[in-house]
Amino acid sequence: MNHERKQPPPRRGQPEDDTMDGSMFLSGRDGPLSPGDDAWIESLLREDAARQPHIADDGFVVRVLMNMPAPRKPAPRWIVPAATAAGCAIAALLTPAGAWFAGTLVQLLDIRNFSANHLSVLVPLAVFYGCSFSALRDR
Amino acid sequence: MASEPVRVQAVEPMPADGPPDTALVARVLAGDDRHAFAALVRRHQGSVRALLRRLCKGDDAFADDLAQETFLQAHRKLDQFRGDAKFSTWIYRIAYNSFLMAIRSRHPEESLDENSVDGESEHHDGAPDLHPEETAADLQMDLQRAMAILSPAERAVIAQCYYLDRSHEEAAYALDCPLGTVKSHISRAKQKLKAHLQVWEPRTS
Numbered sequence: 001m002n003h004e005r006k007q008p009p010p011r012r013g014q015p016e017d018d019t020m021d022g023s024m025f026l027s028g029r030d031g032p033l034s035p036g037d038d039a040w041i042e043s044l045l046r047e048d049a050a051r052q053p054h055i056a057d058d059g060f061v062v063r064v065l066m067n068m069p070a071p072r073k074p075a076p077r078w079i080v081p082a083a084t085a086a087g088c089a090i091a092a093l094l095t096p097a098g099a100w101f102a103g104t105l106v107q108l109l110d111i112r113n114f115s116a117n118h119l120s121v122l123v124p125l126a127v128f129y130g131c132s133f134s135a136l137r138d139r
Numbered sequence: 140m141a142s143e144p145v146r147v148q149a150v151e152p153m154p155a156d157g158p159p160d161t162a163l164v165a166r167v168l169a170g171d172d173r174h175a176f177a178a179l180v181r182r183h184q185g186s187v188r189a190l191l192r193r194l195c196k197g198d199d200a201f202a203d204d205l206a207q208e209t210f211l212q213a214h215r216k217l218d219q220f221r222g223d224a225k226f227s228t229w230i231y232r233i234a235y236n237s238f239l240m241a242i243r244s245r246h247p248e249e250s251l252d253e254n255s256v257d258g259e260s261e262h263h264d265g266a267p268d269l270h271p272e273e274t275a276a277d278l279q280m281d282l283q284r285a286m287a288i289l290s291p292a293e294r295a296v297i298a299q300c301y302y303l304d305r306s307h308e309e310a311a312y313a314l315d316c317p318l319g320t321v322k323s324h325i326s327r328a329k330q331k332l333k334a335h336l337q338v339w340e341p342r343t344s
Contacts, residue, residue, distance in 0.1 A: 038333070040340050040341050041329055041333050041336065044278070045282075045297065045302075049301050049304070051275075051279065052302065055185045057184060060188070060203065061180045061181050064184075065180075068173070068214060
């Protein structure tokens with residue numbers, strides 16, 4: 001649509017058009033829902049939108065990246081097993097239950113007292129720690 | 140006004156210049172991939188800056204500052220992106236919120252539904268001056284002035300629906316308001332634009 005200014009222009013106080021009652025809605029992509037009278041303003045907006053120049057980057061992306069916080073450093077892989085081992089050692093040394101558990105574990109691992117009953121404890125423990133270690137490696 | 144549920148089409152077309160936005164978002168979330176985030180910024184900076192420039196009525200430097208803040212916020216909040224809307228719509232929402240916070244801090248007394256209070260609104264409350272050599276540049280300038288008299292909310296709706304070619308639903312999501320509010324903003328905005336641009340109305344023969 002070719003838009004040209006009308007002569008003479010309307011003046012303030014001139015009665016508004018009947019379609020300006022807010023009951024009809026138009027939008028760009030949703031298409032015209034009311035006929036005629038608003039079409040020219042829609043066309044004008046679309047023409048203006050089509051004329052908008054593309055905004056070049058001009059270093060904008062670099063500025064954004066420079067203002068971003070430093071990348072997160074992942075925790076070292078050894079930190080979880082080391083913390084677990086340290087916690088277990090402290091618990092074993094400082095608590096009566098820990099001392100009892102450590103003593104029992106030593107008895108279990110003592111090859112001189114080894115019996116088939118020990119396997120019922122050692123095998124589940126080995127499976128548990130094996131799976132945990134495998135999961136940590138996959139992470 | 141009754142609040143209508145807003146449903147937004149979240150299907151994103153495959154962009155020609157690389158992986159889709161959702162894949163880039165996943166890479167950023169998985170390993171803080173800066174290259175993936177840079178690709179997202181590069182892809183959307185033009186439309187976000189254009190939107191904010193329009194909202195800021197031509198204050199390009201201020202709009203670009205807001206755009207930068209928008210992307211930094213998007214990076215911080217990326218884990219909140221659920222994919223229920225397009226990434227672009229989601230980031231327009233952040234941009235609009237940044238704009239609102241900025242104008243509230245600049246003009247705390249200004250309501251979002253009121254017309255702007257700076258000098259531009261006084262400039263054009265009647266017909267523009269006429270010159271014999273009217274051109275497209277004049278139309279563009281008149282339109283820019285007319286847009287400046289709209290309230291921030293009306294300007295945002297017009298920018299979403301016409302300049303970014305968003306549907307009503309997407310505009311409602313981006314502006315975080317009911318669909319009915321979007322429609323009434325469009326209606327009011329067009330009334331104002333028509334009143335200020337009547338001289339450009341094509342003659343009917």
